[in-house]
Structure formats: structure tokens, C-alpha cells
Amino acid sequence: MIAALTARQVVRRLGGxxxxxxxxxxxxxxxxTALIGPNGAGKSVLLDCLSGIARPDGGQVLLGDRDITRAPCHRRSRLGLARTFQQVAVFPDLTVAQNVLVGAEQHGATGPAAQRQVAGLLRLLGLAGLAEYPAGGLPLGVLRLVELARALVGGPRVLLVDEVSVGLDAGQVAWVAQVLAAVAREGAGVLLVEHDLALVGRLAAYAYVLDTGRVLVHGPIDQVLADPRVRSLW
Incomplete structure (x- = not known):
């Protein structure tokens, strides 16, 4: 089986x-698939390289069997790669619905079809009642759901999720876990960066542990979480 997303010997330097x-x-x-590790391990920087926000200084990134190492973000989006961010990135002056519509348009959907996709995702994530509210005045947890909806609206082949649980209450975390599990069941590859190890253990089948920029260990999730080298990081 061809991997949905592959990183090969990826290197990223930030001036040192x-x-x-x-x-x-x-x-x-x-x-x-989970990507875990302590603060400063390089997880979000790696996501930047995978999503096109940053260009690797070495190595290769493949989407399926297509080399996207030098492809810009909008090209990767059209090819089916979507992402959420550790620092929420929404358009504060647009409404919730308009923010999600931006995601639909990035994937080529317009008109009534795009509107239906947006409405469906807002209902799925409990945001329908906030559809016409400006995003800028909403709490962090809601904005994370808005960003997730925007990432999902195009039906991505690969979804990169960066610290989605931050700012969510327990009920929202449980619901998001169900949504991500459903996305994977429908065939997408999901890469989950997350500090909530209980959530990771519940969702992920496989995990990579990053420490000081390098993969410390990887394998089936139960084995990784039981590894003494991993447990010593927290």
C-alpha cells in the first residue's frame, strides 16, 4: 500500500x-498516525515542511507517489492536503461560515455545492448556530473547531492536525475524536500532533516520537506509549 504522505530524511534549519x-x-x-514529543521537539516545524509553509533544507516529501517537496501550499491543498495550526489561523473579520467557505474554495468547490458542504460541516461540529458570527470575537475552542471545519470541507486525502484539543472542553474533545476517527475510516490519512496522550492512545494506530528534531522511536501506539524512553520525556 502506498502511504498517503511520506517524509524522507527531511531536514529543516532555522539559522543554526x-x-x-x-x-x-x-x-x-x-x-x-500520531506525532508526539516534548515542547520544542520540532513537531510543528515538521508540519510546516509537510504542508508547504516552510521548504525543507534537505529530504523529500511525497503525497501518495507525487513529489511535493517544492510545491506551494495552494498546490498541496488542491492535491488533497489540509492542515490545522497550533496557533489558530482564521480570518477574524469573516463570519464562521465564510471562514469555512474559504476552505471549500481552496479545493475548487463553489456555488450551492460549496454552501451545502459548509453547512454540513458546521452542523457536524456544532457550529451551525454561530454561522453568521464574526470569527474574531469567538473563544479559542470555537475557533479550533472552525479551523477544523475549514480543513475538512474539501474532503482531504491527508489531514495534518496540530494540537486540536487545546481550548476545547472534555465534551468537545470527545466529539472531535469521533470526527477524526470517522475521517480516517473514510480513507484519509490523519497525522495528529497532540500533547493529550489519552486522546492519542484512543485515536492513533501508530506513533512517531520526536525529540530534539529526531525520531526517537516509532511503532504501534501501545508499544510506543509503554516505551521507557518515551515515558521519560513527560
Missing amino acids: PAVVDRVDLSVRPGQV
């Missing part, structure tokens, strides 16, 4: 030593 150091990683279709 490598923040991401020769990372190999594979995200399978139909599965949630």
Missing part, C-alpha cells in the same frame, strides 16, 4: 542546528 533532523515518517491512508 537542524530543528528537524533527517526525519523519516509515513502516514497510511485510513489511519490516524
Whole structure:
């Protein structure tokens, strides 16, 4: 089976030593893969390289069997790669519905079809009652759901999720977990960056642990979470 997303020996430097150091990683279709590690391990920088926000200083990124190492963000989006961010990135002057519509348009959907997709996702994530509210005045937890809806509206082949649980209450976390599990069941590859290890253990089938920019260990989720090297990081 061809991986949905592959990183091969990816390196990223920020003016000094490598923040991401020769990372190999594979995200399978139909599965949630976790990327965990302590603060400063390089997880979000790696996501930047995978999503096109940053260009790797070395290595290769593949979407399916297509080399996207140098492809811009909008090209990756059209090819089926979507992402949420650790620092929420929404358009504060647009309404909730308009923010999600931006995601639909990035994937080529317009008109009534796009409107239906947006409305369906707002209902799915409990945001229908906030559809016409400006995003700028809403709490962090709601904005994370808005960003997730925008990422999902195009039906991505690969979804990169960065710290989605931050700002959510327990009920919202449980619901988002169900949504991400459903996305994977429908065939997408999901790469989940998350500090909530209970959520990781519930969702992920496989995990990579990043420490000081390098993969410390990887394998089936139960084995990884039980590894003494991993437990010592928290």
C-alpha cells in the first residue's frame, strides 16, 4: 500500500542546528498516525515542511507517489492536503461560515455545492448556530473547531492536525475524536500532533516520537506509549 504522505530524511534549519533532523515518517491512508514529543521537539516545524509553509533544507516529501517537496501550499491543498495550526489561523473579520467557505474554495468547490458542504460541516461540529458570527470575537475552542471545519470541507486525502484539543472542553474533545476517527475510516490519512496522550492512545494506530528534531522511536501506539524512553520525556 502506498502511504498517503511520506517524509524522507527531511531536514529543516532555522539559522543554526537542524530543528528537524533527517526525519523519516509515513502516514497510511485510513489511519490516524500520531506525532508526539516534548515542547520544542520540532513537531510543528515538521508540519510546516509537510504542508508547504516552510521548504525543507534537505529530504523529500511525497503525497501518495507525487513529489511535493517544492510545491506551494495552494498546490498541496488542491492535491488533497489540509492542515490545522497550533496557533489558530482564521480570518477574524469573516463570519464562521465564510471562514469555512474559504476552505471549500481552496479545493475548487463553489456555488450551492460549496454552501451545502459548509453547512454540513458546521452542523457536524456544532457550529451551525454561530454561522453568521464574526470569527474574531469567538473563544479559542470555537475557533479550533472552525479551523477544523475549514480543513475538512474539501474532503482531504491527508489531514495534518496540530494540537486540536487545546481550548476545547472534555465534551468537545470527545466529539472531535469521533470526527477524526470517522475521517480516517473514510480513507484519509490523519497525522495528529497532540500533547493529550489519552486522546492519542484512543485515536492513533501508530506513533512517531520526536525529540530534539529526531525520531526517537516509532511503532504501534501501545508499544510506543509503554516505551521507557518515551515515558521519560513527560
